[in-house]
Amino acid sequence: MFRLSMLVLIFILTGCATTQFGNFVAHNDEAHNKSIASDVTGQLIQLYPPASTQFNMQHPTVDSLGDALVDNLRAGGYAIHEHKKSNLSKSTDTPTSDGMTLGYVFDQMDGLYRLTVFVDQHVLTRAYIFNESTINPAGYWVRKE
Incomplete structure (x- = not known):
C-alpha cells in the first residue's frame, strides 16, 4: 500500500513539473x-541580438501562431x-547545445x-484583449529572470 501511494505521489509531482507548450x-x-x-x-529583438542568436524550439509549432x-x-x-x-510521438531531433531554448x-x-x-x-509574459475584431496589448511585457 505504501509503495502504491508513493508511486501515485511521484506521478502527480512529475505532472506538475512539466510544462505544456503551445496554443x-x-x-x-x-x-x-x-x-x-x-x-x-x-x-525578442530588443532583448536578444538577432544576427548572433539561435533559438531551439522546445515544441512543434502546429498552428498559425507558431x-x-x-x-x-x-x-x-x-x-x-x-x-x-x-508519427510515434517521439522527437526526431537530437538535442543541440547551440543557441537558446x-x-x-x-x-x-x-x-x-x-x-x-x-x-x-527567462520568462516573458504579456496580456492581450480582444477589442472590435482586433487584438491589442492589455499591458506591458513582464520579464522574469
Missing part, C-alpha cells in the same frame, strides 16, 4: 496570431532550430488572452 486558445484568428507573433518578435512566430523570427535575422515529431504558451481566461514566452530560464 491553447480554441478559436483564434490567423490575423490576430500574426499580430501577436510580430509583437513577440519585436520584444508558424507566424517562426517566420517572423527568421525574417528578423534569427536562426531557428525547429522541433519536429514523428524557446517555447510559448498562449491561453485565455475570462476574455483576457495571455502569451508566455520561455527563453532558457
Whole structure:
C-alpha cells in the first residue's frame, strides 16, 4: 500500500513539473496570431541580438501562431532550430547545445488572452484583449529572470 501511494505521489509531482507548450486558445484568428507573433518578435529583438542568436524550439509549432512566430523570427535575422515529431510521438531531433531554448504558451481566461514566452530560464509574459475584431496589448511585457 505504501509503495502504491508513493508511486501515485511521484506521478502527480512529475505532472506538475512539466510544462505544456503551445496554443491553447480554441478559436483564434490567423490575423490576430500574426499580430501577436510580430509583437513577440519585436520584444525578442530588443532583448536578444538577432544576427548572433539561435533559438531551439522546445515544441512543434502546429498552428498559425507558431508558424507566424517562426517566420517572423527568421525574417528578423534569427536562426531557428525547429522541433519536429514523428508519427510515434517521439522527437526526431537530437538535442543541440547551440543557441537558446524557446517555447510559448498562449491561453485565455475570462476574455483576457495571455502569451508566455520561455527563453532558457527567462520568462516573458504579456496580456492581450480582444477589442472590435482586433487584438491589442492589455499591458506591458513582464520579464522574469
